[in-house]
Amino acid sequence: MTEPDTPQRDTLFEAPPLAEQERMVEAILFASAEPVTLREMTERMPHGCEPKAALELLRRRYEGRGVRVTQVGEAWAIRTAPDLGFLMQKETVEERKLSRAAIETLAIIAYHQPVTRAEIEEIRGVAVSRGTIDQLLEMEWIRFGRRRMTPGRPVTFVVTQSFLDQFGLESARDLPGLKELRAAGLLDSRPMPGTGSDEDGEGDENQPELFEE
Numbered sequence: 778m779t780e781p782d783t784p785q786r787d788t789l790f791e792a793p794p795l796a797e798q799e800r801m802v803e804a805i806l807f808a809s810a811e812p813v814t815l816r817e818m819t820e821r822m823p824h825g826c827e828p829k830a831a832l833e834l835l836r837r838r839y840e841g842r843g844v845r846v847t848q849v850g851e852a853w854a855i856r857t858a859p860d861l862g863f864l865m866q867k868e869t870v871e872e873r874k875l876s877r878a879a880i881e882t883l884a885i886i887a888y889h890q891p892v893t894r895a896e897i898e899e900i901r902g903v904a905v906s907r908g909t910i911d912q913l914l915e916m917e918w919i920r921f922g923r924r925r926m927t928p929g930r931p932v933t934f935v936v937t938q939s940f941l942d943q944f945g946l947e948s949a950r951d952l953p954g955l956k957e958l959r960a961a962g963l964l965d966s967r968p969m970p971g972t973g974s975d976e977d978g979e980g981d982e983n984q985p986e987l988f989e990e
Contacts, residue, residue: 792825799831799838803855806835812852812942848947850938859945879909883918887940887952891922891933910934918943 792798801822805813818828832853836846839855847856857865875883882905885897898905913919918940922933936949946952 792827793823795827795831795834798822798826798828799834801826802828802831802835806846806853806855809854812849812854812938814852817852847945849942850948852938854942856945876909878906879913882909883913883936883940886913886919886934887936887949890935890949893925893931893933895931897934 793801802818805818805821815828815832818832819826822828832846839845843858843861844855845858847854881901882897885900886892889896889900894905894910910919916939917937919934920937922935924930924932940946941948
């Protein structure tokens with residue numbers, strides 16, 4: 778004879794309703810300072826939950842609202858709607874402008890990753906100071922990639938998820954073109970690396986600072 782409590786035992790392992798899972802995903806993203814991956818959501822939520830489906834419901838719910846669910850690389854976050862960013866200006870600290878050397882180095886890594894230091898110097902046409910690389914690493918906008926299978930096994934550099942999050946990019950494929958960068962004030966009108974030397978004729982070794990005063 779079948780035990781009458783068998784169905785009751787099965788219900789103990791049922792996942793919460795999808796609407797409840799959506800609330801869980803919302804709570805996780807809202808409380809997280811950094812973007813959260815689907816794997817991390819799965820580890821936090823009860824067994825049997827489907828964070829991907831719940832995330833899609835949440836993303837649709839926030840469409841057209843003041844904040845939205847945004848993909849950052851392989852992770853997700855709740856961020857202010859881009860068209861309302863001007864409202865946050867009084868709440869943010871004005872950052873100093875990146876030096877041209879740092880912008881060029883960061884741009885080369887972003888557009889040519891994975892790239893070695895020697896390749897960066899070849900594209901720029903000048904030496905890359907250790908200070909520029911170190912400070913970009915400290916800002917967590919770049920990180921070490923895989924070593925090249927070439928003599929010396931040089932290390933490569935790639936941009937990080939923090940870099941993508943900072944500039945509102947889903948992936949490096951969403952990087953803007955040169956015109957968009959200049960329009961946003963991230964590049965000036967001087968020649969880009971590889972098209973000529975700096976105005977003062979000096980290389981990156983004489984530009985160790987990441988920021989301009």
